[in-house]
Amino acid sequence: MKQVKHISRLFLSFFLLVAFHTSRSQRKTIDQKVDSVLHLMTLEEKVGQMNQYNGDWDATGPITKDGDKQSQIRSGMVGSMLNVTGVDHTRTLQEIAMQSRMKIPLLFGQDIIHGYRTIFPVPLAEAASWDLDAIQLSARIAATEASAAGVHWTFAPMVDIARDPRWGRVMEGAGEDPYLGSLIARARVKGFQGNGLGNTDALMACAKHFAAYGAAVGGRDYNSVDMSLRQLHEIYLAPFKAAAEAGAATFMNSFNDLNGIPATGNKYLQRDILKGAWKFKGFVVSDWGSVGEMIQHGFVKDNYEAALVAANAGSDMDMESRSYIQNLAKLVKEGKVKMEVVDEAVRRILRKKFELGLFDDPFRFCNKERERQQWNNPEHLRMEREIAKKSIVLLKNNGILPIRKQSAKGSEPRNIAVIGPFAKAKSDNLGFWSYDWPDDSTRIVSVWEGMQKKIGADTRLLYARGCNINDTSHAGFTEAVAVAKNADLIIMTAGEARDMSGEAKSRSNIHLPGVQEELIKAVYATGKPMIVLVSAGRPLIFNWTADNVPAILYTWWLGTEAGDAIADVLFGDYNPSGKLPISFPRTEGQIPIYYDHFNTGRPATSDSDRFYRSAYLDLSIYPKYEFGYGLSYTTFQYSDLRLSKKKIKDTEKIDVTMKLTNTGKYEGEEVVQLYLRDKVGSVVRPVKELKDFQKIKLQPGEAKAIHFIIDKQKLSFYNDKLQWIAEPGEFDLMIGASSEDIRLKDSFELVK
Helix, strand or coil: CHHHHHHHHHHHHHHHHHHHHHHHHHCCCHHHHHHHHHHHCCHHHHHHHCEEEECCCCCCCCCCCCCCHHHHHHCCCCCEEECCCCHHHHHHHHHHHCCCCCCCCCEEEECCCCECCCECCCHHHHHCCCCHHHHHHHHHHHHHHHHHCCCCEECCCECCCCCCCCCHHHHHCCCCCHHHHHHHHHHHHHHHHCCCECECCCCECEEEEECCHHHCHHHCCCCCECCCHHHHHHHHCHHHHHHHHCCCCEEEECCCEECCEEHHHCHHHHHHHHHHHCCCCCEEECCCCCCCCHHHHCCCCCHHHHHHHHHHHCCCEEECCCHHHHHHHHHHHCCCCCHHHHHHHHHHHHHHHHHCCCCCCCCCCCCHHHHHHHHCCHHHHHHHHHHHHHHCEEEEECCCCCHHHCCCCCCCCCEEEEECCCCCCCHHHCCCCCCCCCCHHHHCCCHHHHHHHHCCCCCEEEEECCCCCCCCCCCCHHHHHHHHHCCCEEEEEEECCCCCCCCCCCCCCCECCCCHHHHHHHHHCCCCCEEEEEECCCCCECHHHHHHCCEEEECCCCCCCHHHHHHHHHCCCCCCCCCCCCCECCCHHHCCCCCCCCCCCCECCCCCCCCCCECCCCCCCCCCECCCCCECCCCEEEEEEEECCCEECCCCCEEEEEEEEECCCCCEEEEEEEEEEECCCCCCCCCCEEEEEEEEEECCCCEEEEEEEECHHHHCEECCCCCEECCCEEEEEEEECCCCCEEEEEEEEECC
16 A cells, blocks of 8 residues: 555656646747757758748749759758648648758748738728728738638738839839838738737738838839938838837848848848847848849859858848858858857747747648638628728819719719720739639629629610720720710720739839820710729829819729729719828829928929929929829818917927818718928928828718827937937928818927
């Protein structure tokens, strides 16, 4: 009996000891776990974690097939794959990774820019909604669908400020303004990452392209950028800082050189600012091949030097250039790259793999049932339609819209002609950086199909293509004009094909492509009432149409539910509320054009003020459509502006109040925009800067008090020493419906 008790005590002691060590192991911090793994790795395995390859199934960059990637994964020479989606594919490669000595799981990355299965409006279009909740929801749904397909990591959001619409990638960002861009960057990061990494519906966000890529000279993709450090910090870094503060898991550096230093090898950007001043804890991935492309820049002579420069500058993962996998171990052994540099990069990468839970279960994102459930989620399509409606901008309306108000009797017109190359278009509604699925022909809603669902039994739709998107032929004009003559109302569709804006899609001519505007002129000559829909990924130039056609809707590339969303707006089931996030030029000669410019010593006060003034002899100083512009089917009155104080210290705040009244006949939303001007500064300040906004919905006749807070943060800027300060002085306060349509004004003073 004593022996039994003794054995029982031994078992109890053993159990408690095991339980203690298990509990202690579970209590290990992620950093401790990372260090435990790192301690066991060889140098070659560490370099492998810094190596990313493209999958060979499909690609958003050039497809590369080299050697036996599977054997490299099995040898621990690959840390991440991109363009591998679907749980079958990701599981296959993850199983191979589990055959490696260290069994470190792979990361799977993908360009989920504006949707995966459900395609949302392109990011620039979503920015036109000025609806941060909607933008965050769009990213949340994209993350839910992509993570269900085995993806861990999206190469989004793109947060580059862009003031040159010739640049094709303008469609990926939030436009020209650092304040709006920063809020949208934060919303997208939160949307992608959801309740945090470790949840199976969260994607790692990747703020790109770090930095100043949107300021490429001449609007040419991949081109050089040259700017002052103050402009860099105040304008172009602002959304990146917001993304870092929102917890973005990763950053991607940009293709361009910045002031002569390629971003991929730029220590100032990656180590001094991002990992230093901003204390960023994630990791930095190169853009596709950008480590090796420093050779073409003329910054290094070969991939050996490229690996040396990029690693020391702070680029943690090499996407597809193979510079690290071929050279980095040798550089460490030669003492040219310190082991601490490699260890730091690998720690950052491993930390994210632990945070995602991949070490606990490498296959936790490989759930076939979850993938099936998210493949055709009807709620996602419903939300896509809502966000698409919010993204449409009404540029002009002489009362022709909404359609149900067309005739004197208040009924729909009997015959509606839908003309132009986008009338029955499907895939062109998706835009660049979108996925093609086998059922797109039935899943994507065209304008024609959207209108078919809306019209009454007594209304007939007529159709003519008229021309192709980039046509030089007028052969279809005769049919289009004949169809128009038989209609009571004409809906003209125009714009860009989905591959005309995007990466490597810069254009020197951003007018409507081909003969589209000539077709609009020919049909307009019939004298029938006309509405023009413009589908595009960037601001386009269409001056004749803007000046002559009675109604214009800028419909961007709206995604899967484009046709239904457009029909909702055309027929008044939704009152358009979008505002432009970027200025629309009158011609390419105005570019770059943006609202928050400096005044100069000889400012032009109007187009007639040209005598030794900062103006063109042959062109207006104003854009065709300014930043923040967008009309509604209803009207809004701004009134009763009050400031709680006229003088404040930098520790105090001003409560700004005003009243917004819906004075029209329709329920509507208005984006009330607050701008400030620092009248005198130690460095020249812009003529106005967006510092706050609110999107307000009102019923006809309803009024609401709007409140804004002015504090030191809103009054601060970077001085010539790159110090973030607020200087005493007088400020102009402006509130309006756009950057030019200012309805209320006042001023206040910041005192010592």
